[in-house]
Amino acid sequence: MFDDRTPIYRQIAAQVKADVVSGALDGDEQVMSTNQYAAYYRINPATVAKAFQQLVDEQVLYKKRGIGMFVSPTARDALRAQRRETFFSDLVDPMVAEAEAVGIPLDEVVARIQRRATRAGKEDR
Amino acid sequence: MSDRAGDRWAIARLLFATHLPFLLLCWAVFAAAVLVLMFAIDLRVSITSSIWDPAVTVVRWVALGYGLYLINRLLPVYVAHGQTRREFAANVAVFLVVATAMVAALLTLGLALESVLYRVMDWPHQVSDQRLFDSPGQYPLVFGSYWAMLLIWTTIGLLLAAGFYRSGGQELMALLLSLAIVVVTEIAFGFNGLAFLGSIVEVGDIPLAGTLALCLAGLLPGVAVTWALVRDIPIRNRVT
């Protein structure tokens, strides 16, 4: 369900994008119809339509007239690229600021990251 | 959904379908009750006059109650279901004219049956001399009296209910008008129970045309004022 403060259409759009990035929704896969979405989450279908329209404008979805809404095949890569752009400004910089605020030396942060990388590398093999 | 206003006579059809059978049943129960009463009286005193006719005059209170019920209970529901007040008024008017005629016919039939019974039982079949008809055999006059009684008293019920539906000063007016109608028509028809009027007002023999005029003089203002009150009556939310 959705939090009752942020506009719902934005939450829907964010969720669809998250599903696309995670692979839960594949390229050229059909998404639920506005009515199905509305019934499932108990929200007005116009709100769903607004979210879908935004996703179409952002080229995450495309419409096949008379059939429904589909995930754009390029959406996953495009979204991941977007998130890569904001990764440092939105996630890393605030993390660094927080480490400084609570008094964690940055070497510790780096060391932990490296441990994680090594473990992930071992699992790959 | 169709664009037309739909059936303008839906209310009348509904009332004919649901209320008429019920009224027929009520008459049967009434007849049975009067029969029982008759034999109960016979056990104590000898019967010298009609019992049915006085019993019928009591029915005017039922008619009053029915008028109250139509405005208090049915009008709000029917308007809530999409009918207009004007349609309600027209439908109910038609229904009442027919239904009261039907009931009056049944009540006249009852008097005729009483005649038969009295002949068998060798009881004299007399009616009060204040009545419009001199003897129970004058069936057109009997029917006319009964029909007028039902129409007038139902109208009074409608009038009172409409007058008291919302506060705003018109309750007193409705009450006074109702009383005036009662006085005027009681004089004309001698409905019994208000026989004291006969001692206050010496009316003598009113010709039939005069009776008819009095009847209309009672009915028409009653109907007119009731409509004036109903035509924009607010439908309040009476939580069930």
Next chain:
Amino acid sequence: MTLAVEAAGLRLRYGDVTALDDLSFTLPGGRIYGLLGRNGSGKTSLLSVLAGFRKASGGRALIDGQPVFENPRNTRRVCLIRETGDTGDKDEKVREALYTASRLRVGWDGDYADALIERFQIPRGKKLGQLSLGQRSALGMIFGLAARAPVTLLDECHLGMDAPSRAAFSDELLADFMAHPRTIVISTHLIDELSPLFEEVLIIDQGRLVLQDETESLRARGADVTGPAEAVDRFVAGRTVLRERRLGRTKSAMVYGGLDERHRRQARDAGLDLGPVALQDLFVHLTQPSGGAR
């Protein structure tokens, strides 16, 4: 069929109480609207006038461009259910009330009504006055839905319903709305719970229209600005502030409208935290007795 509903300068007076004061708006058809207002704000009066239950003292209530009051074509098109009433006479049995509706209501879907009666387990043989509050509320909603009126007005019908019933009826309402599009206006105090159903909301206060807007736009217009008091004051200077709260040196101000991406970045740069505001909170502060922000 979707029909436009219009209020044009509506006025309603009871004696010396003004319930509706020059109220005007247009509702293009085919949407679910939320009608929000405090107790006594005029919601029920407005809906009563729109349905032709009351005559306005001034102005006009129109459906499809024609007046409603005493106009059979339009009165057939409206169904107003107020709280737990307007379904029938309290001495009637449920099945009798259903029968009356089926005879008088144009467009009534008896099978749908029966299905809902089954689903919500309303006893058909009981008199309306003997039903529990929850059952009466449910019956009201059932009538509102089964009437399939092009203009369906539901006034506080959720009163007396428990949470599971409300959820079930919201599902029913949505499903039937999607299957049979029409204009639905829901007046309620359960703002946060029901607002996801509304495409647009109207807020009325003291008989006047405060605002009419898309629910989502309204939601986006509120923002809670939190941070050091001086920074908050600097940021909100000149803006519409609905409410301020202080805790020590931290201050939180509810701002209404006018924040675009640039302003949001400014706020973040100033060390301020921007959070969304629930519709219910916005409503409370847009309709304060002192007048609030308009």
